[in-house]
Amino acid sequence: MEKIIQLFIYLNDFAKSIFFLILIGLIILIYNVFMHFFKDRRYIRAILKNVDPKINSMEDLKDFPLLNIIVPAWKEGILFKNCLSSISKLIYPNIKVIVNAGGSEETINIANEFKKFKNFIILLQSGGKEKAALGKIKALNECLIHVSEGLLYLTDADCYITDDLILRLINPLINGNEDIVIGAGTRPLISQEKHHIVKYALFSRFGFFKTKYAKYHKTMVSGANTCLKYEVIESIGNFNENRIIAEDVSRGYDIISKGFKVFWLSDYRSRIYTDFPPTIKETLKQRKRYIENSLMYGYFQKNLMRIIKVLLLFLSSMFLVIFPIFIFINLGLFYICILIFAGIYLNRIRRYIFFKIVVDRKYYHKFPKIIFIKMFFYIYLEILANVATLFGLYSFRKQVKNRI
Template identity: 25%
Template sequence: MTIRILTGVFIASFIIQLVYYLMVYIRIIFHHRAPEKKENFAPLSVIISAGNEAENLQNFLPLVLNQDYPDFEILVINDNSKDETAKVLSEFSSRYDNLTVLDAEKNTSGSGNKKRALTKAILRAKNDLLVFTDADCYPVSNLWLKKIASAYSNDTEIVIAYGAYEYRKGFLNKMIRFETFFNAVQYLSFADLGFPYMAVGRNLSYKKSVFLKTNGFESHKNILSGDDDLFINEAADRKNTKIITDFESKTISIPKHSFKAYLMQKRRHLSAGLKYRIRNKFIIGTEITTRFFFY
């Protein structure tokens, strides 16, 4: 009896996994490249929240500042940094006219709050088209902004892109990069299918108008994480969301160096996942459960 039950569970899990791979995840392979545009790029604003990121800003901010794009501004918001972040940003702003440096307000505890910082930068942005990345992140190409902008059409309000992690030696790095890639296959495939449920803030774009229309981060302002996935869970739908998978649209981030830091990051992400819509919880939960029983 037990063998029959286990066999039935295995077969059912196999069939469901087959559906996910052959009807959902395979879409990434055949996803068409963004159409090339040589003119009429909309002006945009790049927003970066930075907390104690002096070294990363020194290394990576020039790769954003020197993008091949006709009209863009960069807003970097210093989120209560204790290192040399303010000094580094001051040096850059003296050389680049399109760079604006903002300071985030402190919490009562004196710590930073990324959602509050991002909201300040979004409201300050001059343009409707916004592109987000992190201070410890860099685009792989100087065509990054052009690729993101090229994904927009008349009805598009949100563009979801891929943010990878940098290669380092060791098992932890392999695990982080594999998990990041597989998660991206999931959320990009479902978004392409018409069921967007998350994105990563290190490579995400949306319009200021959709941020204001959905009242920003208000519904989850007291949750530490979720400035990316919880916002997408609330604001994105099959009509207003597109994905971009071109290589030039990719960004790369610096990965965690210890299991403790990695687990803390995962715990924050999982706490945000509990706030997803019921439909999205079902989609993700079914895939994870059947994958567990299958393997």
């Protein structure tokens, strides 16, 4: 027993020493270098070797089927107006736009402004204090009533649509044999790219870093940047409105269950311009919403591992938030916090390198060197958002009740 106590004392003293900090720090560094060369590089090769189908202009399309652009909107503002304005300026010669707006007078008024365009159909969602909102999938189904042919493009009310984006998504459907095409993700609005916190989000949330790219996916169908043939809708009917899971995952179930393959584009230019939180407050709110959705998904799917991961995230975040106190209480715990923080920082550096290799420099603004210093602050913000979500679990319970 005495030997065990002595061993514990020795390990405790060692954990407080600078040698412990150096040793574990080297292990974390070696781990991240190893992951970069043996995982990240493999993921990068998968993206670079799968080049999207090439097309130069609209004249290269074999046909011009009707393109039905569907925009559900609930409690939106100026970004919604910009979205509809961008759609009204598209040069594709055969477009019908179906907008389903509601939630506020501002949203409805913005939608009504576009009634002047003959190819715009404006629907009004039911909602308000007396009646709950339709929900995004139900709003989408309301729009599908007005579609009977051609292609469908699904987007969100805070996105900005360009001719180049549309061309990249419809090309595999018209000139190829695909049934559903999804863009590579999102990118910030041009006006937001100057914000350092947006630049950080651009590479730190780069989806292909976490999931190896494959041309065909069997997971989800984005509601913000997806194009599909009407035959897909004919096959599935309406999208299921009763699943209590993320909307993109639910749409994926509906489509994949009918045997359709979802084709994913890899080029950065197939990413849709959308609103990235340009301020600290909005970034914290978005991070909090992301964790709540992850927890809700795990709860309704009875996915114990996902729930455990979220709870571990809460506990580790609490630990890191108060870590400066440990310098006065226990130096070993303080060192452990520093090492965890260093591990997160190196992970973000890997994401930065990944992004720089995959995305051509001419498609985004240069990252200033100061962002590597600010990255410490942004990581700490993410940790604070995790803790804020933990203390907001009461409101999460109310959200769960509302979804049942």
